[in-house]
Amino acid sequence: MQLPILSILIFFPVVGIVLLLFLNKENKQGLKMATLVISLFEFLFSLPLWFNFDSTTAAMQFVERHNWLPSYGISYYVGIDGFSLLLILLTTFLTPLCVLATWTDIQHRVKEFMICLLALMSGMIGVFAALDLFLFYVFWEVMLIPMYLLIGVWGNPARRVYAAIKFFLFTMFGSLLMLVAILFLYFHYGATTGTYTFDLLKMYGLSIPFHMQFWMFLAFGLAFMIKVPMFPFHTWLPDAHTEAPTVGSVILAAVLLKMGTYGFLRFNMPLFPQAAHYFVPLFSILALIGIIYGALVSMMQKDLKRLIAFSSVSHLGFVMLGLFTYTMQGVQGGIIQMINHGLSTGALFLIVGMIYERRHTRMIADFGGLSNVMPVYATIFMIVTLSSIGLPGLNGFVGEFLILLGAFKTNVAYSVLGATGVIFAACYMLWMFQRVMFGTVTNEKNLGLEDLSWREIAIFAPLILFIVWIGVYPSTFLDKTRATTENFVAQMDKAKATQVSLNQVFKGEKAQ
Amino acid sequence: MTLTIPSFQLVSIGPALTLTVTAILILMLDALTKGRKAYFPYLSLAGLLLAAFQTIDLWGKAGTDFAGMIYTDNFTFLFYLIFILGTALTVLLSPRYLEDYGKDLGEYYALLLFSTVGMMLMAAGAHLIMIFLGLEIMSIAVYVLAGLFREDARSNEAALKYLILGSFASAFLLFGMAMLYGASGGTLFLNDLAGKLAGATALQPLILLAIALLVVGFGFKVASVPFHMWTPDVYEGAPTSVTAFMAVGVKAAAFAAFARVFFLAFPAFKMDWNMLLWVLAVATMTVGNVVAIAQTNIKRMLAYSSIAHAGYLLVAIIAANQLGAVSLIYYLLAYTLMNLGAFGVVILVGRKKDSYLNIYDYSGLSTEYPALAAAMALFMFALAGIPPTAGFVGKFYIFSAAVKAGYIWLAILGVMNSLVSVYYYLRITVLMYMRPAEADLGPIACTPAQNAVLLVTAAGVLLIGIFPGFLYDLGMNAVKIFPGL
Numbered sequence: 001m002q003l004p005i006l007s008i009l010i011f012f013p014v015v016g017i018v019l020l021l022f023l024n025k026e027n028k029q030g031l032k033m034a035t036l037v038i039s040l041f042e043f044l045f046s047l048p049l050w051f052n053f054d055s056t057t058a059a060m061q062f063v064e065r066h067n068w069l070p071s072y073g074i075s076y077y078v079g080i081d082g083f084s085l086l087l088i089l090l091t092t093f094l095t096p097l098c099v100l101a102t103w104t105d106i107q108h109r110v111k112e113f114m115i116c117l118l119a120l121m122s123g124m125i126g127v128f129a130a131l132d133l134f135l136f137y138v139f140w141e142v143m144l145i146p147m148y149l150l151i152g153v154w155g156n157p158a159r160r161v162y163a164a165i166k167f168f169l170f171t172m173f174g175s176l177l178m179l180v181a182i183l184f185l186y187f188h189y190g191a192t193t194g195t196y197t198f199d200l201l202k203m204y205g206l207s208i209p210f211h212m213q214f215w216m217f218l219a220f221g222l223a224f225m226i227k228v229p230m231f232p233f234h235t236w237l238p239d240a241h242t243e244a245p246t247v248g249s250v251i252l253a254a255v256l257l258k259m260g261t262y263g264f265l266r267f268n269m270p271l272f273p274q275a276a277h278y279f280v281p282l283f284s285i286l287a288l289i290g291i292i293y294g295a296l297v298s299m300m301q302k303d304l305k306r307l308i309a310f311s312s313v314s315h316l317g318f319v320m321l322g323l324f325t326y327t328m329q330g331v332q333g334g335i336i337q338m339i340n341h342g343l344s345t346g347a348l349f350l351i352v353g354m355i356y357e358r359r360h361t362r363m364i365a366d367f368g369g370l371s372n373v374m375p376v377y378a379t380i381f382m383i384v385t386l387s388s389i390g391l392p393g394l395n396g397f398v399g400e401f402l403i404l405l406g407a408f409k410t411n412v413a414y415s416v417l418g419a420t421g422v423i424f425a426a427c428y429m430l431w432m433f434q435r436v437m438f439g440t441v442t443n444e445k446n447l448g449l450e451d452l453s454w455r456e457i458a459i460f461a462p463l464i465l466f467i468v469w470i471g472v473y474p475s476t477f478l479d480k481t482r483a484t485t486e487n488f489v490a491q492m493d494k495a496k497a498t499q500v501s502l503n504q505v506f507k508g509e510k511a512q
Numbered sequence: 513m514t515l516t517i518p519s520f521q522l523v524s525i526g527p528a529l530t531l532t533v534t535a536i537l538i539l540m541l542d543a544l545t546k547g548r549k550a551y552f553p554y555l556s557l558a559g560l561l562l563a564a565f566q567t568i569d570l571w572g573k574a575g576t577d578f579a580g581m582i583y584t585d586n587f588t589f590l591f592y593l594i595f596i597l598g599t600a601l602t603v604l605l606s607p608r609y610l611e612d613y614g615k616d617l618g619e620y621y622a623l624l625l626f627s628t629v630g631m632m633l634m635a636a637g638a639h640l641i642m643i644f645l646g647l648e649i650m651s652i653a654v655y656v657l658a659g660l661f662r663e664d665a666r667s668n669e670a671a672l673k674y675l676i677l678g679s680f681a682s683a684f685l686l687f688g689m690a691m692l693y694g695a696s697g698g699t700l701f702l703n704d705l706a707g708k709l710a711g712a713t714a715l716q717p718l719i720l721l722a723i724a725l726l727v728v729g730f731g732f733k734v735a736s737v738p739f740h741m742w743t744p745d746v747y748e749g750a751p752t753s754v755t756a757f758m759a760v761g762v763k764a765a766a767f768a769a770f771a772r773v774f775f776l777a778f779p780a781f782k783m784d785w786n787m788l789l790w791v792l793a794v795a796t797m798t799v800g801n802v803v804a805i806a807q808t809n810i811k812r813m814l815a816y817s818s819i820a821h822a823g824y825l826l827v828a829i830i831a832a833n834q835l836g837a838v839s840l841i842y843y844l845l846a847y848t849l850m851n852l853g854a855f856g857v858v859i860l861v862g863r864k865k866d867s868y869l870n871i872y873d874y875s876g877l878s879t880e881y882p883a884l885a886a887a888m889a890l891f892m893f894a895l896a897g898i899p900p901t902a903g904f905v906g907k908f909y910i911f912s913a914a915v916k917a918g919y920i921w922l923a924i925l926g927v928m929n930s931l932v933s934v935y936y937y938l939r940i941t942v943l944m945y946m947r948p949a950e951a952d953l954g955p956i957a958c959t960p961a962q963n964a965v966l967l968v969t970a971a972g973v974l975l976i977g978i979f980p981g982f983l984y985d986l987g988m989n990a991v992k993i994f995p996g997l
Binding site for chain 2: 067068069070071072134137138141142144145148149152153160161164165168169172173176177179180183184186187
C-alpha cells in the first residue's frame with residue numbers, strides 16, 4: 001500500500017499543534033525548537049513527493065480518496081500534479097526558515113504564534129492538494145483564521161487590527177461569491193449528468209454553456225483576484241504586509257498570494273475555458289496595470305516593507321500575464337515566477353525584518369551606508385535584490401523571460417508593456433538599495449549595528465541556493481511541470497475554437 | 513348519542529409527559545420542602561434524560577396519534593432532541609447564575625420544562641389548534657421566565673413587552689387559523705388542508721390573507737423583520753440563561769411548526785408565500801446583521817445576530833425542497849450548540865448580576881483566560897459561518913438549498929450578509945486577542961456544570977462541523993414525510 005503522503009503533510013502539523021499544547025508556554029526557546037523540529041520533519045516528509053513524482057504524466061499523483069459526506073457527493077480527495085508539486089514544496093521548504101526567523105523576533109505569546117504557524121501550514125498544503133471543491137473551500141477559509149490572528153495579534157501595534165480585519169473581509173468577500181458559484185456548478189453538474197459530486201476532475205469534463213461560464217468565471221475569478229491580488233483589488237495587500245510580523249509577511253507573500261494564481265490555474269481556466277479565453281484581454285490589461293502601477297507606487301514608498309509589498313503587486317502581475325497567455329512558455333514562466341516570487345520576496349521580507357529587529361524602524365530615510373557596517377548583510381541583500389529585478393543568472397530572469405516570451409506570441413503589445421515593468425523594477429529596487437546600503441553612514445545609530453548571526457545566515461543560505469539554482473539550471477523545476485502544462489495548454493486550445501459573444505450572456509443567444 | 517373515545521397510545525407523547533411530570537414534581541417539592549433546592553437541576557436533567565431516551569425509543573415510527581392531532585415521525589423526534597439538548601444545556605448553565613442573583617427558585621426549572629413541553633407539541637402538532645396550544649404553553653412559560661427577576665426594571669420591561677406583543681402575535685396566528693377553517697370548509701388537520709385549499713379557488717383572497725396572518729404569528733416567534741422589535745429589549749432584559757433558552761428553543765420550535773405548516777398545508781400557494789418570505793428573509797438578514805454592528809452590549813449583539821440567523825433559516829423554508837428541510841434541522845441544531853455556547857461564555861464573564869455585558873469587557877480576555885477566550889472565539893467563528901465549524905456546514909446547506917431551488921440572488925444576498933456578520937463576530941475576537949484588558953474582570957470561577965456546557969458545545973460545534981454526514985442522513989430520512997418537496 002502506498003503511504004498517504006499528502007494526508008501526512010496536511011495533518012502532521014495538526015499533530016504538532018496538539019504536541020505544542022502540552023508544552024509550558026513560558027519555555028519559549030523550547031516551543032520554537034519543537035516547532036522547528038516539526039516543520040523540518042514536515043519538510044522531510046514532503047521530499048518523497050519530489051523524488052517519486054512522475055514528470056511524464058499530467059495525471060494526478062499521490063491520490064487519496066475517502067468518502068466524507070457521500071450522500072452529498074463530497075469526498076476527501078487530494079492529489080497533486082506539476083502545478084501543485086512545486087507550491088507544496090515551497091510551503092514546506094519555507095516554513096522551517098520562518099520558524100528560524102522568529103527566534104529573536106517573536107517574544108510574547110510564542111505558543112499561540114507557533115500554533116497559528118502550524119495551522120497555517122496545514123491549511124496551505126490542503127489548499128494546494130485538494131481536488132474536491134468542497135474540501136478546497138474548507139481549507140481556503142480555514143487558513144484565514146490563523147493568518148488573521150498572525151497579523152492582528154503579533155503585528156505592528158498601531159494599525160494591526162485594521163489590517164487584519166481588512167485582510168479578512170476582503171478575502172471573505174471574494175470567497176463567499178465563489179461559494180455560491182461552487183454550489184451553482186455542483187447543481188448544474190448534477191442536473192446535466194445525473195450524479196451529484198464536488199469532484200473537480202469530473203467537472204473538468206463538463207461543457208458548460210458560455211453564459212454560465214461567464215458568471216462563474218467572474219465569481220471564482222473575484223475570489224482569486226483578491227487573493228493574488230490583481231489591480232484594483234490589491235488595496236488590502238500593502239496594509240496586511242506592512243502590519244504583519246516578519247514571518248507573517250513572508251508566508252503571506254510567498255505562499256498565500258500564490259493561492260490566487262494557483263486558483264486560476266486549477267479552477268478558473270480549466271473549468272470555464274471559453275470564458276477564460278474571452279476574458280484574456282481584460283485580465284491581461286489588469287495584470288499590466290498591476291505591473292506598472294505596482295512598480296510606480298513602489299518607487300515612491302518611504303517604508304521598506306510597503307515598497308516590497310507593492311513590488312509584489314507588480315510581480316504577481318507578471319504571473320497573471322503569463323498564465324493568461326495559455327502558451328507553454330507563458331504558463332511555465334508563470335509557475336516558475338510564483339516560486340521565484342516566493343523565494344525572493346520572502347527573502348526580502350526577512351531582510352527587512354532583520355534590520356527592523358535591530359533598529360526598530362523600516363524607513364529608508366533612517367538608513368544609509370549600511371554596507372560599511374554590515375558587509376554580509378549587504379551581500380545577501382544585493383543578491384536577493386538582483387534576483388527580484390530579474391538579473392540573468394538568477395531566478396527572476398527565467399520567469400520573467402518566459403512570461404514575456406509567451407506574451408509576445410499572443411500579443412506583442414502586452415509583451416512590450418510588460419517589459420517596461422522589468423525596467424521599473426530595476427529602478428525602484430536599485431534606488432532603494434542604494435539609499436539603504438551605499439554611501440557613508442548618515443545616522444549615528446546605524447554605526448553600532450551587528451552583522452548577521454550564523455542563524456540568520458543559515459536562513460538565507462538555502463534561499464540563495466535555490467535563487468541561483470533556478471537561475472542557472474531551471475530545467476530541474478521546469479521538467480516537473482512540463483507534462484502538466486502541456487496538457488493544460490492543449491485543453492485550453494480546444495476551447496479556443498468556439499465562438500462566443502456577450503449576446504449569449506445577456507440575450508440568451510445560442511453558441512455558433 | 514354515543515361518545516367514542518378515540519384510541520391513543522400515551523407512549524406517543526411520552527417525552528412530553530415525562531417532562532410535565534418532572535415539572536409538577538419540582539413544583540410540589542418546592543412547595544413542600546424548605547431550603548434544599550440544590551437538587552432541582554439534577555431532577556430536571558434526569559427528566560430530560562429520560563425524555564431523550566423515550567424519544568430515541570420512539571425513533572422510526574410514522575403516522576399520527578391522538579385522533580390525528582399529533583405526528584409521530586422522525587422529523588418531530590429530531591426536533592424533540594434539539595429541544596431537550598437546548599433545555600439541558602440551559603439547566604446546566606443556570607444554578608450558579610441564579611445563585612448570584614439570589615433567585616434559586618424551583619419554579620424556574622419547572623417553567624423551563626413546561627416550556628419545553630410546549631415546544632414539543634408545536635413540533636408534533638398535526639392540527640393547527642394543537643400547534644397553537646403548544647405555542648401558548650411554550651410562550652406563557654417563557655413570559656414568566658423573562659420576568660423572573662422581579663426587582664430588576666429591565667427584566668420587568670422585557671416580560672411585559674414580550675407578553676403584550678406576544679399575545680398580539682398569537683391573536684394574528686389564531687385569526688389566520690380561523691380563516692383557514694372557513695376557507696377549507698371546516699378542517700384544521702394539516703394533512704387535509706392542502707387538498708381542501710387547493711380546491712377552493714374562489715376563496716383564494718381569504719386563504720392568502722390567512723397565510724399572511726400565519727406569517728405574522730410565526731414571524732414574531734422566530735424574530736423575523738418586521739416583527740422583531742421586541743427581540744433586542746427582551747433578550748437584553750431577560751435573565752441571560754433565559755435569553756439563551758429563548759434564542760435557541762423558541763426559535764427552533766417556531767421554525768419546526770412554521771416549516772411543517774407551510775410545507776404541508778400550502779404547497780398550492782407556494783409562489784405566493786415564497787415571494788412574501790423572500791422579502792422577509794432578505795430584510796431579516798440585512799437588518800439583523802447591519803444593526804448588530806452598532807451594538808456594544810453583548811446580549812443585544814447576540815439578539816440582533818439571532819434575528820439575522822432567523823433570516824438564514826427563512827431561506828431554508830423558501831427553498832422548499834428536501835435539502836432546505838434538512839438544512840433547517842441541521843442549522844437549528846448547530847445554532848443551538850453555538851449560541852448556547854456563546855451565551856455560556858456571556859454568563860461566565862457577566863457574573864455578579866451581569867456587571868460585565870459590554871463587549872469591551874472582553875478586551876484582553878485571552879491573556880487571563882485563554883481557554884474561555886478560545887471557546888468564545890470558536891463560537892464567534894461558528895456563528896460567522898467559517899469552516900470547519902457547524903455554522904459553516906449549516907450555511908452551506910441552506911445556501912445550497914437556495915441555489916438548488918433556483919434562488920441564486922437570495923443565496924448571493926445571504927452570503928453577502930454573512931460577510932457583514934463576520935465584522936461584528938470578528939470584533940469580539942479582536943477585543944479578546946488584540947487589545948489589552950480594559951475592565952478589571954477579577955476572578956472568573958466556573959462551576960463544573962458550566963465547564964461541561966462549554967466543553968459539550970465547543971466539541972459539538974467542531975464535531976458536527978467536521979463530520980456532518982451522519983446528521984445529514986438522519987435529516988434526509990426525517991424529511992421524507994413532506995410529500996411535496
